Amino acid sequence: MNALHHPIGVSTVTTDENQVTRDAEAGRNVLDATQAALQELRDSWNPAQVDDWCTKVLARPGRVVLTGMGKSGLVAQKVAATLASTGCPSLFLHPAEALHGDLGMVTRDDSVLALSNSGESEELVRLLPSLVRLGIPMAAITARSESSLGQAAQWRFTYRLPQGEGCPLDLAPMASTTLQLIWGDLLAASLMTRRGFTRDHFALNHPAGSLGAKLMRVKGLMHTSWPMVLSSSPLTEVLRAMTGGRLGMTSVMDGPALLGVITDGDIRRALESAEREGRNPLELRAEQMMTRSPAMIDEEALALEAAGDMESRKITFLMVKKGDRPSGLIHIHDLLAAKVL
Incomplete structure (x- = not known):
């Protein structure tokens, strides 16, 4: 029988009640x-x-x-x-x-x-x-x-x-x-x-950590350019803007003012409505498809707040504002990439 060898000074471990008491x-x-x-x-x-x-x-x-x-x-x-x-x-x-x-x-x-x-x-x-x-x-x-x-x-x-x-x-x-x-x-x-x-200073010192990302401001993660169309833009122009923007949406603007947003879901609902009413879908205009008064968040808000807002509304993006004007867009993919979610 081969002898069992133990490191010098280390004894075999016992599990009797006396040992548990000593531990x-x-x-x-x-x-x-x-x-x-x-x-x-x-x-x-x-x-x-x-x-x-x-x-x-x-x-x-x-x-x-x-x-x-x-x-x-x-x-x-x-x-x-x-x-x-x-x-x-x-x-x-x-x-x-x-x-x-x-x-x-x-x-x-x-x-x-x-x-x-x-x-x-x-x-x-x-x-x-x-x-x-x-x-x-x-x-x-x-x-x-x-x-x-x-x-x-x-x-x-x-x-x-x-x-x-x-x-x-x-x-x-x-x-x-x-x-x-x-x-x-x-x-x-x-x-x-x-x-x-402050929390902002902490986030600056932890740019790669999930905690630091959650403490970042929305303005640090948002897109400062995003798809835009006019309220009179036809369906084909709306689709072109959405395809080019690769965000699954486009905003509807009147100069610097935000009138609404259009998502894939908005287009599907507009097409179904046009079919029911016997209208030509190609004649649809942005103002007929858009969601008015879309969800927005201030650019000074925490990224964590944006994540919570998206989750509660079950949406994938938020328009970002500075004062009463749109200044950007933050998408759920931005939050995932930054490890906020």
Whole structure:
């Protein structure tokens, strides 16, 4: 019989009741440790300190440079991404790489936000003198304000771990990385508020995402040219306009004023009516086929509103207006292409 081999240090998994109990206890320890630390942070964080940091960051023309080693570095990367996507130019600088040339990415116009639970990460501590010499404002997210990092920073966004990390061995970063992440989000949210960051700004920073598309304005997706005919245009001219426009419709215009729209369905109904009444279909005019007072939407409305309007009316397009004049057309295919639907 061949022996079963397991990775070094990994034992076989058991599913007895005692093991389930131990698993549940380990999970509760993580949750309890994190909850205790979060509750203490909620009661102790200083809004005035955050406001002072935001004021300094917004007054500088550069970026917020995030840095940190190990697990703190991974959290720093997430915070950098959050800041960038919410209107604050930022980047992540790996401390070890910074010591070997990447420090050149940092300018005197920037500010630094460094993450370290102990505040004594070797690579980060070795980087501090260079940052201080550059005269760059520095903030720290750390559990130890008295650490080397804490002493070098102008702003110390600290937290405590009353019940430790929650790790079964109390060695792996667990509660601490959650607290660092919360601090990062707290700072990002404060900067968003101070910048007056809006849904429109968010959409501009997320052009490829479905959420960004839904937050786009109709004017960003609409056609600014569309098929048009006059009210006196015959059926053949209406069909020519619809075929050329490839939108399954044409508008009926009187100069800049919109009189109505004609769709495939409008033409079928007009032909059926002409047949019943014994009229020559070729004598039909646009004004006899059009739907008057068609559905319209303002060009400043959200694309998501246009989608909801189309779905509720069971139609495939909306005329777009600016003030009381038509300015474009938005089709369901435009919403599908932009991943609004």
